[in-house]
Amino acid sequence: MYTVPQIEAARLPGLLRAMPKAELHMHIEGSLEPELIFALAQRNGVALSYADVESLRAAYAFTNLQSFLDIYYAGASVLLTEQDFYDMAMAYLERAVADNVVHTEIFFDPQTHTARGVAMAPVIQGLHKACVDAEKRWGISSQLILNFLRHLSEEEALQTLDEALPYRAYFSGVGLDSSEVGNPPEKFARVFARCKDLGLRRVAHAGEEGPPAYIWGALDLLHAERVDHGVQAVHDAALMQRLKDERIPLTVCPLSNQKLQVFPDLADHNMPQLLAAGLVATVNSDDPAYFGGYINENFVQLFAATGMGSDEAYQLAANSFEASFVPQSRKQAWLGQLQMAFAEAARQS
Ligand code: HPA
Ligand code: ZN
Numbered sequence: 001m002y003t004v005p006q007i008e009a010a011r012l013p014g015l016l017r018a019m020p021k022a023e024l025h026m027h028i029e030g031s032l033e034p035e036l037i038f039a040l041a042q043r044n045g046v047a048l049s050y051a052d053v054e055s056l057r058a059a060y061a062f063t064n065l066q067s068f069l070d071i072y073y074a075g076a077s078v079l080l081t082e083q084d085f086y087d088m089a090m091a092y093l094e095r096a097v098a099d100n101v102v103h104t105e106i107f108f109d110p111q112t113h114t115a116r117g118v119a120m121a122p123v124i125q126g127l128h129k130a131c132v133d134a135e136k137r138w139g140i141s142s143q144l145i146l147n148f149l150r151h152l153s154e155e156e157a158l159q160t161l162d163e164a165l166p167y168r169a170y171f172s173g174v175g176l177d178s179s180e181v182g183n184p185p186e187k188f189a190r191v192f193a194r195c196k197d198l199g200l201r202r203v204a205h206a207g208e209e210g211p212p213a214y215i216w217g218a219l220d221l222l223h224a225e226r227v228d229h230g231v232q233a234v235h236d237a238a239l240m241q242r243l244k245d246e247r248i249p250l251t252v253c254p255l256s257n258q259k260l261q262v263f264p265d266l267a268d269h270n271m272p273q274l275l276a277a278g279l280v281a282t283v284n285s286d287d288p289a290y291f292g293g294y295i296n297e298n299f300v301q302l303f304a305a306t307g308m309g310s311d312e313a314y315q316l317a318a319n320s321f322e323a324s325f326v327p328q329s330r331k332q333a334w335l336g337q338l339q340m341a342f343a344e345a346a347r348q349s
Contacts, residue, residue, distance in 0.1 A: 002071055002339060004310055005343065005345070005346035006310055006346075006347050007309075007313075007342070007345050007346065009347055010283060011292050011348065012102065012309065012310065013300045013303070014345070015341070015342070016030075016299040016300050017099065017100065017296045017299070017300065018100060018142060018341055018345070019100065019341045020100050020101075020102045020317065020320040020334060020341060021101055021102070021299075021316075021317045021320050022103040022104065022105075022282075022320040023096060023101045023104040023105070023281075023284055023285065023295050023320070024104070024105045024249075024251045024282055024284055024286035024293075025107070025228050025229075025251035025252075025283050025286055026092070026104065026106060026287075026288065026309060027072075027108070027109065027147070027177065027286065028085075028089055028106050028107065028108050028127065029072065029075070029076045029079070029108070029109055029112060030288065030290055031088065031091065031287070032075050032078075032079075032088055032289050032290075033091070033289045034053040034277060036087070037078050038053055038087065038093060038313040040067070040084050040087075042082045043084075044078060044081070044084070046077060046080070048077075049074070049088065052254075056075075058077055058258075060069055061263060062079050062259055062261070062290075064209065065179065065180065065208065065209050068149055068259070068287070069178060069179060074285065075137075081122055081126075082126035083268055084126065085125075085126025085127050085130070086121075087132030088126075089106070089127050089131065089134075090130045090134060092288075093131070093134035093138070094134070094138070094248075095288075096140060096297065097134070097138040099251070099295050099296040100296075101140060101295060102138065102139075102140060102141070102337070103141045103142065103324055103326065103334070104128070104140065104141075104142045105142065105144075105324065105325060106142055106143070106144050106145065106210070108123065108124075108144060108147065108341060109147050109177065110124070110160055110163070110164060111148070111149045111151070111156065111157075111160055114160065114163065115229075115330075117277055118124045118162045118231055120166075121167075121206050121315055124144070124164065124167040124169070124170050124171065127144055128144065130162075130284075131143075131144065135227075140247075140324070143171070143173070144171040144172065145171060145172065145173045145201070145203060146171050146173070146174050146175070146314060147174070147175040147176060147177040148160060148174065148175070148176050148188060149177065149178040149179045150176050150177065150178050150179065150180065150187065150188065151179040152158045152178075152189055153187075153234060154188055154190060157188060158194070161194065166343035171200075172201050172325055173202060173203060173325065174191075174192070175202075175203040175204055176188055176192075176203075176204040176205055176206075176222070177205045177228070180206070180208050181209055183215055183216035184210075184217055185214055185218045185221050185222050185224075186217055186221050189221045189222065192204075192221070192224075194332070196223055196266050201264075202223055202225055203224055203225060203227070203228055203251075206218040206227050206229065206230060207227065207229055207230045207232035207233055208230075208231070208232070208257075208260075209232075209262065210232065212232055212236035212239050213228050214232075215227055215232070215236075215239055218240070224248075225248070225262075225321055225325075226248065226249045226250070226251060227243070227248060227284065228324050229249050229250070229251070229252065229257075230252070231250070231252060231257060231270055232264075233250070233274075233279075234270050234273055234274070236296040241275055243280075243332060244278045244279055246344035247280050247322075249280040249319065249322070249323030250274065250279060250280065250281045251282050251283070251284050251323070252274070252281050252282060252283060252284065252297065252299065253283075253284050253285060253286035254271065254283060254298045254302040255271055255292050255297065255298050255336070256285075256286035256287060256295050257269060259290070259291045260291075264300060265305075266301060266305035266306070269305065271276060271308070271312075272290045272306050272308055275308075275312055280319045281304065281319060281346050282320045283295065283299050283320070284298070285297075299316070301315075310334065310342070310345075314338065314342060315316040317338050321335060
């Protein structure tokens with residue numbers, strides 16, 4: 001049994017940044033920084049309804065999920081070519097490496113692009129090539145997870161799946177994102193059943209703004225193996241017990257929850273409660289260009305606000321490896337690296 005070294009509070013931010021970690025909930029379109037949005041708009045001759053980078057950034061004052069999604073889809077409108085998708089993903093992967101992310105499972109929203117007349121090929125191939133090049137250059141491993149937009153119909157999701165199947169080798173799983181309330185998981189039961197038959201891994205956003213019933217639905221009707229967000233689970237004791245017993249991970253996104261007013265004050269975030277209940281909760285950045293920080297910023301601000309310490313830091317990093325879709329042997333190797341990072345921090349304390 002491993003005993004986590006206790007690291008003094010002043011050294012905790014450094015440890016949070018230095019420790020190896022996996023990121024499992026990050027929408028690649030949400031990593032588009034305003035500067036890159038304007039550069040791509042110029043390269044592609046796309047008109048934006050914001051005059052400059054500053055006025056776009058000034059519009060990032062969200063009141064709920066939908067107020068964010070409206071701006072997020074507008075930002076994605078500059079993406080047209082394979083090179084655009086490649087450049088966007090390389091920028092994220094380089095940033096992730098700087099945060100000591102050793103593995104990432106990247107969400108992408110093909111329907112946001114195919115609806116504008118962009119073909120599936122440049123989307124998936126551009127992202128895939130970036131994943132390959134980033135691993136060669138920096139050693140970070142990655143997988144792609146295709147997300148269906150839940151505000152659209154199941155027929156459109158099924159069509160999107162068909163369009164993506166020629167590139168089946170390039171994505172490991174599927175997910176469900178966009179406007180949650182009013183678009184319950186049962187709407188997508190057939191497409192997720194088809195994905196399961198195809199051997200695709202399954203995740204779903206549930207319990208971000210929506211009720212615990214949507215988390216039950218994600219598990220029972222979509223056969224989700226991980227729940228994205230899931231923070232509303234605390235309102236249902238039987239659900240908490242199930243998540244714990246079956247070790248179903250939650251990919252939690254603290255700064256997203258704060259910016260979208262799920263927890264307007266980060267000090268009120270329920271991460272300490274999720275961990276104390278024994279859940280496999282993880283920290284992730286969701287849409288880092290829009291919510292004020294990449295994964296390390298999420299860790300550092302969450303810990304500063306809630307007063308969590310080195311036990312929780314270790315647990316969250318270990319959870320991120322457990323929750324990832326990689327073979328057990330790689331998880332074990334990452335745990336060894338994690339314990340070395342803690343030993344190094346203890347030596348400096
Ligand atoms: N929730 C739902 N859809 C999304 C999100 C999110 O946090 N980010 C990007 N699409
Ligand atoms: Zn998300």
